[in-house]
Amino acid sequence: MENLVPHFVELIRRAATDLPADVEAALRRARGQEEAGSAAQGTLDAILENVQMSRERSTPICQDTGTPIFYVYYPTGWSTLTLKKQIREAVAEATAKSYLRPNSVNSLTGRNTGNNLGEDFPYFHFEEWEEDYLKVELMLKGGGCENVGAQYSLPDTRMDADRDLEGVRRAVLDAVYQAQGMGCAPAVIGVAIGGDRGTSYLKSKEQFYRPLEDAHPDPKIAALEQRLIEEANELGVGPMGFGGKTTVLSVKIDSLERLPACYFVSASYMCWADRRRTLIYRDGQATIE
Amino acid sequence: MAHIELHTPISEAAIRALHVGDQVSLHGMAVTARDAAHKYIMENFIRPPAVPASEQALHAELQRLWRGGVMYHCGPVVRQDDAGRWHFVSAGPTTSIREEPYEADVIAHFGLRAVIGKGGMGPKTLAACREHGAVYLHAVGGAATLIASSVQEVTAVYKKEALGVPEAFWVIRVAGFPAVVTMDAHGQSLHERIAEGSAQRLAALMAR
Known part of the structure; x- marks a missing residue:
């Protein structure tokens, strides 16, 4: 060979120095949506300046x-x-x-x-x-965003989450809330439904290879992805947890076969530096x- | 919201004048310390009745640098030039909450005036900030090339072999390091405020 x-x-x-175009475009759109002069907008300005500088200097x-x-x-x-x-x-x-x-x-x-x-x-x-x-x-x-990933075993009475897509919705919203700004928001959330604990987390991470603008071929999943983007952004965590309209850039969901006994929902968190x-x-x- | 220039060593009065939301530019010396460094500090400087003889030189140096000084939660990407000098290539903040069990003791022990990191810290550190006159400064996570460009010089590195490059104590001179006060010396925390607001919104979403 x-x-x-x-x-x-x-x-x-x-990969280390040149942020993909779809991620940069999403950050730019987010910047435009934040209030002028807000901490959220200032943070996104610094992020975009850093993206440009890293590309030019070939530094991480x-x-x-x-x-x-x-x-x-x-x-x-x-x-x-x-x-x-x-x-x-x-x-x-x-x-x-x-x-x-x-x-x-x-x-x-x-x-x-x-x-x-x-x-x-x-x-x-x-x-x-x-x-x-x-x-x-x-x-x-x-590693910072890896630390705020979360796995749920449904049903989960703490958040009234049953074994259905509504339960998945609840688990993902909880994960985004728990992460606050600690995983470097705005994030891409990768979600897997099903599998065992190991395969479920892996599947959730594989979602990060998907282009940000795509949608899941199953319309029910695609609709949930869209709904979760909107609802997660209602949480008001904002860029870096400073408050603001952009907490997630995208949510990507897929499913795996599961055992009758198990219903895992795994949410992996990818920082803005996707x-x-x-x-x-x-x-x-x-x-x- | 004000924009304030801070120079090390920082006085207690300068710290007490800061409030959540203030933007600061930091000038002077800072020392990086993250997970393994905090473990080392606790085991060698804070928990034992006396600092072990082998570690006294570093303890004295950190006392000198951190009295009125700045700690930076950071594990940098570095480069060594042909003359053997180290440079920060990429050096944004790491998540601070992992140091929550230790930071209040470290602030008290060394007389730190500022801790720079990301993601914020908890009630124990907030209380230490109020008691000892310190602030938590939030840098933009991931903005690593931008932040490294404010690092003028790496003046020393300690424990590089034992703790590894990301976790060593890097002593740096900075000019115009950008950060925002998110926990002040008056008991205010932006992170608490955002967490409370988002908890209410989460409850509303769960009720739908």
Whole structure:
């Protein structure tokens, strides 16, 4: 297999320093909706200035470059072992170049490995597919917003949440309220209904790969997504928790099969610095979207 | 809402003059400390009857820097130049609430005048701010390149090997570091106010 390390380094650089256009556009729209001269608008101004400056200087938008989460889709015959080795090499190189902060800490010794490599760090998901090209999706998932993710097991009497979409609605509103400004609002909320505890959280995070403007193909889910965007923004938490009209930029929901005994609702919180990029490698040509 | 320039060391009077909502520009020295640093401080400086001999030099240096000084909840992205000097590349605030169990003791122990972070802190820290004359300054989370551009110089780093780059004590000189007072020395907290307002709106949404 060819040496793709330089392409992977570039994928990481772009993800860490160059906020995707849909996220930036959503932040700009939010800025326009906040009251002139408000703390909310001032915060969004600082955010947008920082986005621009990070792009120009090629420096991380946020110093917490998070957990690098790689979803790798590869044609039949490719070696996932080699892909993993090359991506890990690229992660170490990107760390040395200050595109990533050294973020992998041994939970028992407290030692930071210094290069973002640990036994299970970064995170990989490999999937063989029928296409003839390689696609690598990368998201950088920050720790502050990871801390405010929440999982509910329905029914939940504290909020009158039954095992239905109304129960899901209640759980998601509670999660956004509990997070306040601590996860760096305005957020994208990824929601999974069903699964087991592990697969449910993973599914909720996979929602962050979706374009902000898309809608779920199931009209009932799409309607709930839209309703939750509006209702979460009624909470008044606002950018950074300073108060204001923009608490979430988007809500993305999907579902999984579940056991009869289980009904999980998992809400993952992605900070405004919603960093994700995709590398396509086809016929020896690499493009980053 | 006023715009105020703060210079370290900061006097108690300057802190008592601040109110929630005031915008400040900070000039002078600050020292980063986050999760592992707070654990280290509690275990070496605050809980034991005497500071261990091996840690006394750092304790004295932090006492010097933090008397009337500023702590910054931050784990930066750094770069070392060919001459060996460190630079802050990307350095926004980290979530402060994790230090809530410790910060009141740390403020009292060192005589801190300001803690910079994001997301706000709880009632224990708010009470310490009132008692000792300190404020919580909120920086914009994620605005890391912008904030790093106000860091003029990294003058020292302590415990980098033991705690790792993000969690070390980085001593920085800043000019025009932008922040907003969200918890003042008069017992006021913007975070409490927003939490109460959003709790009421949540209850209304749940009633629909």
